[in-house]
Amino acid sequence: MSEEHIHQYYTPMGLYDRILNGLAKLGRELSEVTLDDLAPVDEFHIRGDEATRELIALSGFAPDMHILEVGCGIGGAARRLAHEAGCRVTGLDLSVEYIETAKRLTQLLNMPEEITFVAASALALPFGNDTFDGAWSIQMNMNIEDKPAWLKELFRVLKPGSRLVLYEVCGHTITPLHFPVPWAQSDSMSFLVPPDAFREIIESAGFALEVWHDKTDLAKIEFAQAKKPEGTPELPILGSYLLVGDDIKTKAYNLRRNLEEERVSLIEAIALKC
Numbered sequence: 001m002s003e004e005h006i007h008q009y010y011t012p013m014g015l016y017d018r019i020l021n022g023l024a025k026l027g028r029e030l031s032e033v034t035l036d037d038l039a040p041v042d043e044f045h046i047r048g049d050e051a052t053r054e055l056i057a058l059s060g061f062a063p064d065m066h067i068l069e070v071g072c073g074i075g076g077a078a079r080r081l082a083h084e085a086g087c088r089v090t091g092l093d094l095s096v097e098y099i100e101t102a103k104r105l106t107q108l109l110n111m112p113e114e115i116t117f118v119a120a121s122a123l124a125l126p127f128g129n130d131t132f133d134g135a136w137s138i139q140m141n142m143n144i145e146d147k148p149a150w151l152k153e154l155f156r157v158l159k160p161g162s163r164l165v166l167y168e169v170c171g172h173t174i175t176p177l178h179f180p181v182p183w184a185q186s187d188s189m190s191f192l193v194p195p196d197a198f199r200e201i202i203e204s205a206g207f208a209l210e211v212w213h214d215k216t217d218l219a220k221i222e223f224a225q226a227k228k229p230e231g232t233p234e235l236p237i238l239g240s241y242l243l244v245g246d247d248i249k250t251k252a253y254n255l256r257r258n259l260e261e262e263r264v265s266l267i268e269a270i271a272l273k274c
């Protein structure tokens with residue numbers, strides 16, 4: 001599957017303007033927009049900002065560090081990390097539209113000094129060896145078929161002794177998945193491996209696993225109320241449907257089924273470049 005196909009999925013038109021329209025409808029003055037105002041749309045992962053804050057606490061990332069986020073979307077977690085941990089962050093994503101939106105939202109929040117965004121592929125990181133003091137990736141491995149190449153790239157750009165934080169959707173015991181899901185319209189864009197296989201790929205890239213938490217039960221709770229939509233579902237003013245389409249409720253319902261039927265799991269991990 002070509003990256004172009006994945007890129008198209010994550011290319012909504014006029015995203016920044018649609019977010020600004022949403023903020024206006026919510027009565028927010030642009031000069032007063034906060035990280036919390038954007039969280040419903042810019043933290044596009046299971047358990048959103050709550051999970052990001054847990055990852056920050058777990059990561060040990062500190063103010064003097066330069067952290068790489070791979071698959072940063074429109075930058076919500078990168079901005080939260082820079083704000084909470086005080087570190088410098090570089091966010092990278094395949095989607096040019098997402099990266100443009102990430103830059104403009106970061107300017108809107110007056111945070112451009114702390115965070116840089118780059119449009120590129122996780123499989124060919126445009127950075128030298130041993131560049132970063134840490135890295136994280138939040139729910140993007142699902143779109144990566146060549147996971148060994150992705151993890152080897154992360155290993156290459158990290159300094160020895162630094163940590164890679166992963167919060168990632170994996171497969172489970174049953175296949176296939178119910179589609180569409182939030183990260184893919186069909187199985188041509190989704191490449192899940194079970195947690196044990198994922199562990200092996202991480203270790204084969206040279207990392208030593210320090211932390212491995214199964215977060216599937218929390219994901220099940222998050223999606224327990226997701227119902228099969230009927231008619232035209234009502235959507236919130238700001239939400240992840242702005243990123244991946246108006247069928248988001250069908251995607252959420254299918255994710256619920258995939259979690260409950262042991263087709264999908266969720267892991268949180270820390271891996272060390274020794």
Ligand SMILES: C[S@@+](CC[C@H](N)C(=O)[O-])C[C@H]1O[C@@H](n2cnc3c(N)ncnc32)[C@H](O)[C@@H]1O
Pocket residue numbers: 003006010042043044045070071072073074075076077092093094095098120121122123137138139140143144182183
């Ligand atoms: C489910 S979204 C999660 C976005 C972000 N991490 C968040 O939590 O808001 C997956 C992201 O991975 C990005 N992505 C997929 N394949 C990629 C690749 N090969 N290189 C870089 N980014 C990629 C997509 O463009 C998308 O922004």
